[in-house]
Amino acid sequence: MSLAVTAALADDIAHIRENPPSRSGLERAQAAFLDTIGVMIAGGSEPAVALLADTLMKLGENPHGQSAGLLLDATAAHVLDFDDVAFGGHVSAILVPSILRAATDRGVSGIDMLLAYAAGYEAWSEIASREKVMYHARGLHPTGLLGPIASAAACSVLFRLDTCQTSMALAIAASQGAGLTANFGTMTKPFHAGRAAQAGFLAACLAQNGFTAAPDGLESFLSSYSPGGDIDRERPLNRASGAWMLERIPPSVKQYPVCYAGHRAIDASIELAQVHPLSLADIVSIDVLISDRHSKTLRYSKPKTASEARFSLEFFVASALSHNWVGLSDVDDANLTDETLQQLMAKITRRISDDIDPVLDGFARYDQVAVCLSDGQRLISAPVSRALGHAERPLDLAHIRTKFEDCLAYAGRSSDAEALFSVVATLADSTEGTLLSAPWVTGRGL
Amino acid sequence: MSLAVTAALADDIAHIRENPPSRSGLERAQAAFLDTIGVMIAGGSEPAVALLADTLMKLGENPHGQSAGLLLDATAAHVLDFDDVAFGGHVSAILVPSILRAATDRGVSGIDMLLAYAAGYEAWSEIASREKVMYHARGLHPTGLLGPIASAAACSVLFRLDTCQTSMALAIAASQGAGLTANFGTMTKPFHAGRAAQAGFLAACLAQNGFTAAPDGLESFLSSYSPGGDIDRERPLNRASGAWMLERIPPSVKQYPVCYAGHRAIDASIELAQVHPLSLADIVSIDVLISDRHSKTLRYSKPKTASEARFSLEFFVASALSHNWVGLSDVDDANLTDETLQQLMAKITRRISDDIDPVLDGFARYDQVAVCLSDGQRLISAPVSRALGHAERPLDLAHIRTKFEDCLAYAGRSSDAEALFSVVATLADSTEGTLLSAPWVTGRGL
Known part of the structure; x- marks a missing residue:
């Protein structure tokens, strides 16, 4: 060198x-x-x-x-x-x-x-x-x-x-x-x-x-x-x-006590739920757009412990849509067995984005959440390229x-x-x- | 996997x-x-x-x-x-x-x-x-x-x-x-x-x-x-x-308290000195054949401390030719300033072998030491492919x-x-x- x-x-x-x-x-x-x-x-x-x-x-x-x-x-x-x-x-x-x-x-x-x-x-x-x-x-x-x-x-x-x-x-x-x-x-x-x-x-x-x-x-x-x-x-x-x-x-x-790779998806979920107040029962499916690297980092789609839940995209998004937040008391072994949460998690599909951020290695250009409802409506969050709390x-x-x-x-x-x-x-x-x-x-x- | x-x-x-x-x-x-x-x-x-x-x-x-x-x-x-x-x-x-x-x-x-x-x-x-x-x-x-x-x-x-x-x-x-x-x-x-x-x-x-x-x-x-x-x-x-x-x-x-990458060269030096009793003053030059990896590992050609001497091919070979051994008391800060040893070290040239051992990664097929004397004689050690003490x-x-x-x-x-x-x-x-x-x-x- x-x-x-x-x-x-x-x-x-x-x-x-x-x-x-x-x-x-x-x-x-x-x-x-x-x-x-x-x-x-x-x-x-x-x-x-x-x-x-x-x-x-x-x-x-x-x-x-x-x-x-x-x-x-x-x-x-x-x-x-x-x-x-x-x-x-x-x-x-x-x-x-x-x-x-x-x-x-x-x-x-x-x-x-x-x-x-x-x-x-x-x-x-x-x-x-x-x-x-x-x-x-x-x-x-x-x-x-x-x-x-x-x-x-x-x-x-x-x-x-x-x-x-x-x-x-x-x-x-x-x-x-x-x-x-x-x-x-x-x-x-x-x-x-x-x-x-x-x-x-x-x-x-x-x-x-x-x-x-x-x-x-x-x-x-x-x-x-x-x-x-x-x-x-x-x-x-x-x-x-x-x-x-x-x-x-x-x-x-x-803002949330979970792996940073999921923060933009949580922001997107909260924004979506705030703009379109949802009845969880009406949700048919949820798509989450995220980079491949982050999807792999969030390796637990069915977490069994709070430690695993901190690395579960499905857990974050379902929690955020349910409570408009993911806080300290939400990431808890006991909450993982909640039936409503489990049903919501099962409706989530990960979509891998090939559009990569030009500055942040491993990040998609933006993460985004879309929800399909039983009446056929499709609600889409704003794209989130920097989580709230990011340096920018x-x-x-x-x-x-x-x-x-x-x-x-x-x-x-x-x-x-x-x-x-x-x-x-x-x-x-x-x-x-x-x-x-x-x-x-x-x-x-x- | x-x-x-x-x-x-x-x-x-x-x-x-x-x-x-x-x-x-x-x-x-x-x-x-x-x-x-x-x-x-x-x-x-x-x-x-x-x-x-x-x-x-x-x-x-x-x-x-x-x-x-x-x-x-x-x-x-x-x-x-x-x-x-x-x-x-x-x-x-x-x-x-x-x-x-x-x-x-x-x-x-x-x-x-x-x-x-x-x-x-x-x-x-x-x-x-x-x-x-x-x-x-x-x-x-x-x-x-x-x-x-x-x-x-x-x-x-x-x-x-x-x-x-x-x-x-x-x-x-x-x-x-x-x-x-x-x-x-x-x-x-x-x-x-x-x-x-x-x-x-x-x-x-x-x-x-x-x-x-x-x-x-x-x-x-x-x-x-x-x-x-x-x-x-x-x-x-x-x-x-x-x-x-x-x-x-x-x-x-x-057998010797120095980096293993030099042991075969030490064995070769001792064998050479035993077969051909040498007057150090007659030595004009010394060639040591060794692999490139080992030469790089032995990074100190002019060691200043005992720690560095443990990674100096020149120090090992000169010591071995001088005393037919490299023992605990030889690797010492004080010995490094010995003039006879310094002169001998200065006569050493590393030769890199491209003939690589088929089993031991990083090793040459053998290491070898050759000495040229003032009367024109060239003495060559046996090739050493396994140091004494090796598992074989x-x-x-x-x-x-x-x-x-x-x-x-x-x-x-x-x-x-x-x-x-x-x-x-x-x-x-x-x-x-x-x-x-x-x-x-x-x-x-x-």
Whole structure:
């Protein structure tokens, strides 16, 4: 590779304090903290997290310690599939827990936490944006694959590593990326996030302590994992344009706690049901237009568990048409056996779109839902090319706050919502040691 | 994939006690324990292990605990690159530490430890032997990539998991495989082994506790990581022939503590120097014939550290010609600056062989060393197609014992050698809880 990605990126990250993101970039990071902390708290007691915690305790590990605590936190942040999305993966579910654990007891300011987020986001997007085809195409889960690199970049900022140490941290992390899409719909999917966050944090700690790795870690990573070998090798770093990626292409926030591949179909279903109030009994058939990649990702047409339901297009669309929403309490083992829902799911046919989005790899140009009624009417939703909450259709602070409160209520922690929201919503103004520690946030370790 | 590899392999492993390897297979496993325990003890204080231990302690982790202890043990087993090799990777550096830690305090018999080894070996070879091209070709380190699967298989036997749980353990492990060959010659290479062993052990613990994963974990792994997409999908399991792979193609034991890609050239150099006693001053030039893949793996022609020297063909050949051996004390930062050695290294030219071994991917048909002397003589070694210690040229027990004693002496633990050797050399006769616990072996946690 003619361009030394590792060296250039490490140097940029090590000097982030001299050349920080704009105020609006820092506020984007702050919004990601709000969103991720909410979903992480909501996910904190899910079965996958509880089983992982129990296993760690049986092994004599301290679930309140930094390393095991981070493994649990990042698993919790991703377990509901309600966390934000960027560059094909779940960037904030990696970064926010990593930063919270790495900052705890180190007297880190709010701004430093946001700078760390920007660095991690930049590292992730630098790798992902050099690939022409998403890692999913090869059966690899970008969250687990790129997560260690992003976490290592963020922790390198918190630990104030120099360029050489940051480069080592990135290369140690690059050697730990892992995760198969085959495990989507199982407890192992959120575990990818937990393991990746923990790996990146450990990489930065090792680099700080003098552990060695190769200077070409990221170049090698790109070559080894490229789905089609089509890597953009020659262009300069994204950062050469001046702006941080966080400012140019911020993360997309989720409205529904299910796989992002289904969000446009849910939007389309809700819009259709709102424009044409439906009697479910009158529905004869439902067609959902979606890309082949997304159809394959949503691998469960007849989900048997809530985990599988998060990857079931049929479940999402039927739920959205039934309730005009897909919320936290809808994705539940018990709801899956509801007869009305089951009947509606059986009426759904997937239609594969060959009209592919020119920008978003793996997406159709738009998703769309059509319903045939018993009187012969055919109702068609508007085409949805970007889900509400996408970076191009951002949610306002009121929406973010409502989601945050819903998440805390789901976890039975409504009483903490206001105080926690206030602290997180002012990180960009916190230039001294912040009160935001991981144990306070997650309730784990108090 | 028409054949369900995960399901079939899991079922076979879960029933290993009903259909165990032969006595000679168990003795092969026992020999692997002897070899690996020796090199693990020798590696226990190397800088990479010491820095890793220090980092873990700073994070509040217990380096004597099962999980962190295993991370350290497996890193130590691979740090000198003196551990055995099979199917392109370092199988025993993963399996032996995993089994020792998983068996400690569980009252496991020696035979059960050997059965666990056979299961892990089988799992590794089942995946590796379905690939036409080694993972190295893609920049991936098989030890880190396949290690979790092998460790999970071994621990599943120790924990007596049923077929379904074993299948889950394999799939959780398959989602944790990682490691870049770019990090060869750095501390991150042995860390791959540590991390992989820990991952597989955790996978088995999670599966035992009810954690879920996909039923097609290994099939997905094969598809996602295949270097050239050339996977043998249709054939039955290796085990369908009746014999365990451990009996058919046992691991190759190393005589020299350096990357296996250089062992044949070392054998050739020693043979040449023994047949033609040389005055080093008379040597004008040295040609080493080797495959392109191995030449690239041995990436340091001018090593600056002992870690890099383990991946330097020039260093190996010069050392072997100088001392008729490459031993533990030869691979040392200080020796690298020796002027005679440096002069000899500068006389070496790599010649790339296009004559490729029909069986061993990445190997030339043979490696060979030729020396030109100042009087015009040209001396040529015998061609070496299998290094001494290779499965086809096995070492006898006396050699194994000498290596074991050398390793314990290197670690300053000669006084433990006899007692430890006796216990390990009788594992195949131990049908009740054995005394062999990881803390006793490694000295870590005592």
